[in-house]
Amino acid sequence: MNKSHFNESLLQDTNDNKTQTDDYPEFLLPKPIRFWLLMIFEVPSLACSLVLLYYLFIDRNLRQSLSNHVIMVLLIIGLFSQLIDIPFYLNYLRINYVWPPITISCLTWWFAATGISNLTNIVMAWASIERHILVFHDQWLLTKRKRLLIHYFPLLTIVLYGFIYYIIILLIFSCENMYAYEFDWCFYPCYYNNKSLALYDTIVNSILPTPIITIFSIALIIRVIKQKQTVHRNFDWRRHRKMVIQLLSITALFLFFNFPMTTLVLANACGLPNGATGQFEFYTYYLYHFVSLLIPFVCLGALSEVRKKIKQMIIFQTMINVITPGNVLFR
Numbered sequence: 001m002n003k004s005h006f007n008e009s010l011l012q013d014t015n016d017n018k019t020q021t022d023d024y025p026e027f028l029l030p031k032p033i034r035f036w037l038l039m040i041f042e043v044p045s046l047a048c049s050l051v052l053l054y055y056l057f058i059d060r061n062l063r064q065s066l067s068n069h070v071i072m073v074l075l076i077i078g079l080f081s082q083l084i085d086i087p088f089y090l091n092y093l094r095i096n097y098v099w100p101p102i103t104i105s106c107l108t109w110w111f112a113a114t115g116i117s118n119l120t121n122i123v124m125a126w127a128s129i130e131r132h133i134l135v136f137h138d139q140w141l142l143t144k145r146k147r148l149l150i151h152y153f154p155l156l157t158i159v160l161y162g163f164i165y166y167i168i169i170l171l172i173f174s175c176e177n178m179y180a181y182e183f184d185w186c187f188y189p190c191y192y193n194n195k196s197l198a199l200y201d202t203i204v205n206s207i208l209p210t211p212i213i214t215i216f217s218i219a220l221i222i223r224v225i226k227q228k229q230t231v232h233r234n235f236d237w238r239r240h241r242k243m244v245i246q247l248l249s250i251t252a253l254f255l256f257f258n259f260p261m262t263t264l265v266l267a268n269a270c271g272l273p274n275g276a277t278g279q280f281e282f283y284t285y286y287l288y289h290f291v292s293l294l295i296p297f298v299c300l301g302a303l304s305e306v307r308k309k310i311k312q313m314i315i316f317q318t319m320i321n322v323i324t325p326g327n328v329l330f331r
Helices: 004-017 031-058 060-064 066-095 103-136 144-172 195-207 209-229 237-269 279-287 289-302 304-323
Strands: none
Touching (some): 031 060, 031 289, 031 304, 066 144, 066 237, 103 144, 103 209, 103 289, 144 195, 195 209, 209 237, 237 279, 237 289, 279 289
């Protein structure tokens, strides 16, 4: 998520008016509404993520399923947003400044907001590519060596790249950050002032994953339809349906909230003046928070095995409550 142009325009508005503001000057959605809209989803989303990860890790079949690994990664990195990015933003909406107003708060928020959101973009891009392998070229993954090279290594490399890259540019890159605690997101990290680095981060980590996700997701649908209609090929739709539905459901949610923001970032990178889109600019960045909040529910909807286990647990707990000694009726 690239908010450098966004916050820069806010600072310019502040300087032009020679006043200091604690809120977006043109954001028509009041802070209390923004706060409660996020808060309503925050706690259930966090609970859903933890429950999903619990079952995905303890159940051997779910844990070893290759199609579930990218979901596990998305849920784990999503916790950074649910536990850091969104709480920081909620607190900012509540008290009108970043708290605690110290350097580590801004660095942590930048990492959770920019690093994790862009890492999510890249993981989603790889997932859209890998689904083609899992569905149409599963013979590539028959041996342990092939699974290591084609499945585990790319996913691990992407995660390490995201963490190492943003740790380096936020903590080691030689520039002086300006920590503006009165601004959402502490203004923005100083590496955006380096044109080459900012261009690389914007294009490669923020913009490029979205067209990759779109193209490969559409291609997956087309290939599935063609395979089902081709009588000369044996395509086991029942076997692959779950993997296809998993990807497409998560992709649909991701693109719904991410595509407008990516379009705006691309337009800014191509020279669109800040503020030219008016309210659209504010809402795209605000609504992007719901990606990490809603992904756990979409994942739950795509994992029928986990839903069955949760349902069984609820039924079992209900039965225990019914037959406890205090509730038994003697005739």
